[in-house]
Amino acid sequence: LSYQEALNDATGSLILPGFIDGHAHAPQYAFTGTGMGLPLLEWLEMHAFPCEVRFSDPVFAKHMYEKAVQAHLQSGTTTVSYFASVHLEASKVLVDVVRAAGQRAHVGKVSMDRNSPVALCESTVDAIADATAFAEYVLLSNSCALQPAAAAVPLVTPVVTPRFVPSCTSELMHALGALSHRYKLPVQSHLSENSGEIEWVQALHPDCASYAAVYEQHGLLNERSYFAHCVHCSGGERELLRCAGSSVIHCPSSNFMLNSGVCNVRQYLDEGIKVSIIYTELSVLNCMRVGMVFG
Numbered sequence: 001l002s003y004q005e006a007l008n009d010a011t012g013s014l015i016l017p018g019f020i021d022g023h024a025h026a027p028q029y030a031f032t033g034t035g036m037g038l039p040l041l042e043w044l045e046m047h048a049f050p051c052e053v054r055f056s057d058p059v060f061a062k063h064m065y066e067k068a069v070q071a072h073l074q075s076g077t078t079t080v081s082y083f084a085s086v087h088l089e090a091s092k093v094l095v096d097v098v099r100a101a102g103q104r105a106h107v108g109k110v111s112m113d114r115n116s117p118v119a120l121c122e123s124t125v126d127a128i129a130d131a132t133a134f135a136e137y138v139l140l141s142n143s144c145a146l147q148p149a150a151a152a153v154p155l156v157t158p159v160v161t162p163r164f165v166p167s168c169t170s171e172l173m174h175a176l177g178a179l180s181h182r183y184k185l186p187v188q189s190h191l192s193e194n195s196g197e198i199e200w201v202q203a204l205h206p207d208c209a210s211y212a213a214v215y216e217q218h219g220l221l222n223e224r225s226y227f228a229h230c231v232h233c234s235g236g237e238r239e240l241l242r243c244a245g246s247s248v249i250h251c252p253s254s255n256f257m258l259n260s261g262v263c264n265v266r267q268y269l270d271e272g273i274k275v276s277i278i279y280t281e282l283s284v285l286n287c288m289r290v291g292m293v294f295g
């Protein structure tokens with residue numbers, strides 16, 4: 001083809017760069033649009049955890065992850081930071097599905113070794129071993145994966161993914177911090193989403209000044225870290241985030257649907273903290289609309 005023949009005439013159209021979604025639980029695509037109205041901790045018990053149990057089956061995972069990745073692409077989202085589940089094999093499946101679709105992504109095998117349903121609760125030893133094995137699988141397979149010629153860095157990056165403080169022991173969080181440091185990997189998790197969650201973290205870690213301080217004490221707060229929600233971060237937590245160079249992932253639709261509260265994005269930006277956005281509904285424009293109305 002000559003270049004003239006390869007041109008697409010977009011007269012009358014609006015051309016945008018691909019959207020970037022900073023936080024997506026790929027398994028939750030299986031129950032998109034249900035379970036709204038419950039507060040966070042009840043919603044996890046009622047909907048998120050029972051769904052994630054099914055991802056112990058890599059065949060089911062492949063079926064569902066192909067749908068989830070395609071749904072993101074069809075919404076114009078060309079880069080996503082995914083949470084998979086605790087299952088090592090299914091998490092590798094998500095990496096393979098993302099690569100085959102040509103999407104750019106951070107993919108994380110979720111780590112959980114306390115306060116979790118039996119079917120999702122790893123032993124600390126297994127949690128550390130599988131988080132390491134997953135990161136090394138992605139890094140190793142990157143060296144032989146087919147890449148678009150223009151891709152200067154691999155399409156898929158492994159991301160260290162403690163689910164949130166209540167579901168990870170101190171020993172596991174220290175190990176995940178060391179894993180992030182060893183391979184210079186990004187870290188994703190949740191922070192100060194809901195008042196019940198924050199009280200739970202304070203009870204589990206009375207020696208830490210705040211929720212964010214727990215991540216800091218375990219080597220999980222650095223310039224490669226980003227945390228979803230951050231609805232109720234105190235001044236001290238915002239200062240920790242700013243000094244570490246960590247980022248906030250703003251989740252307007254989720255905050256609205258689970259009644260978590262209003263995130264003061266303007267305050268973060270004014271204080272020099274980086275903020276990104278997620279598209280819980282898969283529709284980027286809908287989420288931007290909710291973000292403008294609801295904060």
Ligand SMILES: [Zn+2]
Nearest residue numbers: 023025190228
């Ligand atoms: Zn989340």
